[in-house]
Amino acid sequence: DTEVTQTPKHLVMGMTNKKSLKCEQHMGHRAMYWYKQKAKKPPELMFVYSYEKLSINESVPSRFSPECPNSSLLNLHLHALQPEDSALYLCASSQPGQGIYEQYFGPGTRLTVT
Amino acid sequence: GQQLNQSPQSMFIQEGEDVSMNCTSSSIFNTWLWYKQEPGEGPVLLIALYKAGELTSNGRLTAQFGITRKDSFLNISASIPSDVGIYFCAGRRKGGGADGLTFGKGTHLIIQP
Numbered sequence: 608d609t610e611v612t613q614t615p616k617h618l619v620m621g622m623t624n625k626k627s628l629k630c631e632q633h634m635g636h637r638a639m640y641w642y643k644q645k646a647k648k649p650p651e652l653m654f655v656y657s658y659e660k661l662s663i664n665e666s667v668p669s670r671f672s673p674e675c676p677n678s679s680l681l682n683l684h685l686h687a688l689q690p691e692d693s694a695l696y697l698c699a700s701s702q703p704g705q706g707i708y709e710q711y712f713g714p715g716t717r718l719t720v721t
Numbered sequence: 722g723q724q725l726n727q728s729p730q731s732m733f734i735q736e737g738e739d740v741s742m743n744c745t746s747s748s749i750f751n752t753w754l755w756y757k758q759e760p761g762e763g764p765v766l767l768i769a770l771y772k773a774g775e776l777t778s779n780g781r782l783t784a785q786f787g788i789t790r791k792d793s794f795l796n797i798s799a800s801i802p803s804d805v806g807i808y809f810c811a812g813r814r815k816g817g818g819a820d821g822l823t824f825g826k827g828t829h830l831i832i833q834p
Contacts, residue, residue, distance in 0.1 A: 611763075613763075640821060642821075647827075647829075648826070648827075649809055649824035649825060649826055649827055650764065650809075650822075650824055651824075652821035652822065652823075655820070655821055663820070663821060665821070697763050697764070699763075708752045708754075708769075708771075708813045708820070709754065709766055709769045710754070710766070710811075710822060711766060712756075712763035712764045712765070712766075713763050714761075714762050714763045715761075715762070715763045717761070
C-alpha cells in the first residue's frame with residue numbers, strides 16, 4: 608500500500624482564520640514532507656520531518672506551522688495567511704536510509720485564501 | 722539553489738507516437754525520480770533511478786540515469802490518451818537521510834486526436 612491521505616481536499620479561509628491541514632500515511636515511513644505547488648509550477652519543498660523531528664525548514668514564513676504528532680501523522684497549521692498563499696499543498700512520505708529515496712505524494716489540499 | 726532544466730516544456734503529439742523528455746542539472750544528483758501529475762491530483766511516482774547509467778522500464782515507460790549523474794531522460798512508447806498530464810523529473814541531492822526533492826519545471830504532454 609503506497610497511499611498517503613490528506614484532508615480536507617479543498618479549503619477556503621479568510622486571512623484572519625486559523626485552520627489545519629492533515630496528512631496520514633500507514634507505510635511505516637519515518638520521513639514526511641510538506642510541499643507547496645502553484646498552478647502550472649513544480650512542487651516546492653517547505654518542511655521535512657525525519658523521525659518526527661523537523662530537519663528542514665526552507666525559510667517558510669511563520670504563518671505556516673508544521674507539527675508531527677507521531678510517525679504516521681503530519682499537520683500544517685495555518686494562521687493569518689495571505690491571498691498569495693493560495694496553492695495546492697502536498698504531503699509526501701519516504702523511508703530514510705536503506706538507499707531508498709522514493710517519495711510518495713498525497714492528493715493534496717487545494718487552499719484558497721480570500 | 723539547485724535547479725533542474727527540463728525540456729521540452731510542452732509536447733503536442735498524435736496518439737501512438739513515441740515521446741522523449743529530459744532533465745539536466747549543473748549539480749550531481751544521486752537519485753532521479755520521474756513523476757506524472759494529473760489535474761487536481763498529487764504527483765504519482767513512475768520510475769526511480771539510483772545508479773549512473775541505469776536504464777529502467779515500467780511498461781511503456783523507460784528512463785535512464787545519465788553517466789555524469791547530471792541528467793536523466795524519460796521515454797514513453799506508443800502514447801495513449803491516458804498518458805496526458807504533466808511529467809516532472811525530480812532529483813535528490815547527495816547526502817544521507819531524509820531530503821527534499823528538487824523538481825524540474827515539468828513537461829506538459831498533450832495528445833491530439
